[in-house]
Amino acid sequence: MKWVLVTICIAALAALLGQRLLQLSEIVLANREAPVKRLPNCHLLKNIEYGAEDITILRDGLAIISTGLKYPGMPSFSDDPGKIYTLDLLDPRLIPVELTIKGDLDRDSFNPHGISVYIDETDKTIHLFVVNHPQHYTSQVEIFLFVEEDNTIVHLKTIKHDLLHSVNDIVAVGVESFYATNDHSYPSEALHMLAVFLGLPWADVVYYSPGGVKAVGDGFLSANGINMSPDKRYLYVSAILDHEIAVFEIKKNKDLVHVKSVAVGSLCDNIEVDHVTGDIWLGCHPNGVKVAACDPEDPPGSEVIRIRDIHYEKPVVTQVYADDGSVLLGSSVAAPYEGKLLIGTVYHKALVCDLK
Numbered sequence: 001m002k003w004v005l006v007t008i009c010i011a012a013l014a015a016l017l018g019q020r021l022l023q024l025s026e027i028v029l030a031n032r033e034a035p036v037k038r039l040p041n042c043h044l045l046k047n048i049e050y051g052a053e054d055i056t057i058l059r060d061g062l063a064i065i066s067t068g069l070k071y072p073g074m075p076s077f078s079d080d081p082g083k084i085y086t087l088d089l090l091d092p093r094l095i096p097v098e099l100t101i102k103g104d105l106d107r108d109s110f111n112p113h114g115i116s117v118y119i120d121e122t123d124k125t126i127h128l129f130v131v132n133h134p135q136h137y138t139s140q141v142e143i144f145l146f147v148e149e150d151n152t153i154v155h156l157k158t159i160k161h162d163l164l165h166s167v168n169d170i171v172a173v174g175v176e177s178f179y180a181t182n183d184h185s186y187p188s189e190a191l192h193m194l195a196v197f198l199g200l201p202w203a204d205v206v207y208y209s210p211g212g213v214k215a216v217g218d219g220f221l222s223a224n225g226i227n228m229s230p231d232k233r234y235l236y237v238s239a240i241l242d243h244e245i246a247v248f249e250i251k252k253n254k255d256l257v258h259v260k261s262v263a264v265g266s267l268c269d270n271i272e273v274d275h276v277t278g279d280i281w282l283g284c285h286p287n288g289v290k291v292a293a294c295d296p297e298d299p300p301g302s303e304v305i306r307i308r309d310i311h312y313e314k315p316v317v318t319q320v321y322a323d324d325g326s327v328l329l330g331s332s333v334a335a336p337y338e339g340k341l342l343i344g345t346v347y348h349k350a351l352v353c354d355l356k
Helices: 001-029 189-198 288-293
Strands: 055-056 062-067 083-088 098-102 113-119 126-133 141-146 153-159 167-172 177-184 203-209 214-218 225-227 234-238 244-250 258-261 268-274 281-284 302-308 314-321 329-339 340-345 351-354
Touching: 001 189, 055 113, 055 258, 055 268, 055 329, 062 113, 083 113, 113 177, 126 153, 126 167, 141 167, 177 234, 177 268, 177 302, 203 225, 214 234, 214 244, 214 258, 225 268, 225 329, 234 258, 281 340, 302 329, 302 340, 314 329, 314 340
Parallel strands: 098 153, 113 167, 167 225, 268 329
Antiparallel strands: 055 062, 062 083, 113 126, 126 141, 141 153, 167 177, 177 203, 203 214, 225 234, 234 244, 244 258, 268 281, 281 302, 281 329, 302 314, 329 340, 340 351
């Protein structure tokens, strides 16, 4: 009788493990093949060789690009520190320019991830917020003053907090205030992977200000890209492993109330918002296994998805661009500006295309 019970327990455990492995395969879209959908007049940007993980575009057409991310579990093809570039989308030459970093920052360990810009309406100064992983598994937020006429960013402050333990992306809402996503449930990679394996949605969104820090949104297996509506009433978060974009209403006390989630069918990374139309633009990974492995014989693809009318009853989700890895590997962000689309990647190149 004892051996019968042991056999039943082993069989039940094997069935459970098999079910979870199957679910994990579905979560990372392991069997999905990247489609191909081109845009006209595309070309790769000069100087960008080791990723353009996040991009944000100012209203005058100046794009700010974070490059050189070294992220646990992802390939990295350079040991050099990360850099910040600008790209003038109104200049037909379209040549990225590296920004000079000044101030008290360890440049040798600079490892930039998500970025965001806040413009102080009182004096029009531009504050650049950068998620930084100086020891790969650590997370902190750097705040810079962007001096556009000098192609310089001046380091102002480093922010660290226990709740900001695995920051992926950030959206600035003040000169020292922001919302940020934690893409891991725990700072430990092993514990996070166990949480994902068990299906525990413990990753979250954190609000930081000098007056206090608090978790304001949870229920994510992994919270990735984050951005805000043009009217500053809503926050958008990429629930990357759920293949959804979550929409939250921002309350006066900065807490978040979940409004809806929109299925996108892909592993969507960073979120950019068109300042004019309010459309949501997403850089996505069609297959999570391929983007982590980066096998040159079976390269990871890229995908750009746009969501129109996200606050309507039936948002319109459209695939704008898709590549099987023959042009661009592992797209992480897509940013539009006046008929052009800038597409960045985690560890590869950056592409600019015409939308018209």
